[in-house]
Amino acid sequence: MARRIIGLTGGIATGKSSVAAYLESKYKLPILDADIYARDAVQPGSVALANITQRYGPEMLLADGTLDRKQLGNIVFNDESERAWLEGQIHPYVRKRILSAQRQLTDPIVVAVVPLLFEAKMTDLASEIWVVVCDDEQQCQRLMRRDSISRSQAEARIASQMPLIEKANQANLVINNDGNLTDLYDQINREINQ
Template sequence: MLVIGLTGGIGSGKSTVADALAASGAAVIDTDVIARELTEPGQPALREIAATFGADLIGPNGRLNRDALRALVFSNSDARARLEGILHPRIKDRMLKQLAETDAPYAVLVIPLLFETNQHTLVDRVLVVDLPESEQRQRVRLRSGLTDGEIDRIVSSQISRAERLARADDILDNSRDRPALLAQVEGIHRTYLALADGLNDREDC
């Protein structure tokens, strides 16, 4: 199966692209969704997070205080490494299990830290959603209400825009409006279908 790695900086529009590709028939596996599932009440990962970082991160309803955890790990690189050690192996295992079970024409793995975690080795092509960093920061600010300092810390945990673009196989420009982005998604979907068909033809030979 053709496997695409979808990535981009925070606020770049990855979810919009992923939703559009899923609506077109691709199998979309989103690691952020998996991470949320793994940290639901009763999950082993949540218990390990509480044991590692303190039970005060768990609210009275048994749910993870995600804002408090984000503030902690993006202000402390050691804490971020410990959290990644808890979550990343579990996320990868579930992602690969879901990938093995899909029968769609091609699969899209949505991995924000694709290059930073060396998971680009799991995919055939890398699709980057891109926009200027100033617009990226503005969208994050409006969407999430994060402070400039919080946005700075998150952006600094990711590779630079220039490096991400240099390592991309395909790029979607999200600096314009939504219809313009969706038109690009439609085009890249057709490209991936053709590549997937070619891959299947080679396997049949």
């Protein structure tokens, strides 16, 4: 049987982490998390962090020398060209880490959680694509609550990504996360147990 590499994606705050956590705990699937790799890409001493500091100044760093994500977010979520520049610093590193991890694993099913799977042109890293969706208002409320940000900040972050409907149209599986966790888990179980 061919190895399944699930590219798990969706919009910001639609529930990708909930799906990944369930796949990991219930099915013991290895999770390759692009967000973790993206954080690694900007660790103190990294080329990406040096480039960010050179571009935006030393005020992009917190007292401990780490990246001030909140301040950087305020720049890149409001300026498409700056976001594209930043992604150019981070995405190649993330791609390399995912490929390396895939080569090291022997599991028959591997999950790569890549929030910007389509935007970063990383769909080739997966044999199938799962997109987690929820309704617009739910997404906005979840994001405001999760990140303690205003509605306008949440809307800017959502707008910075490809529309959910476009992602869903390219998916092998669309997971609807409008309901409760039981509904969410039922959808996942059906797909994994096929």
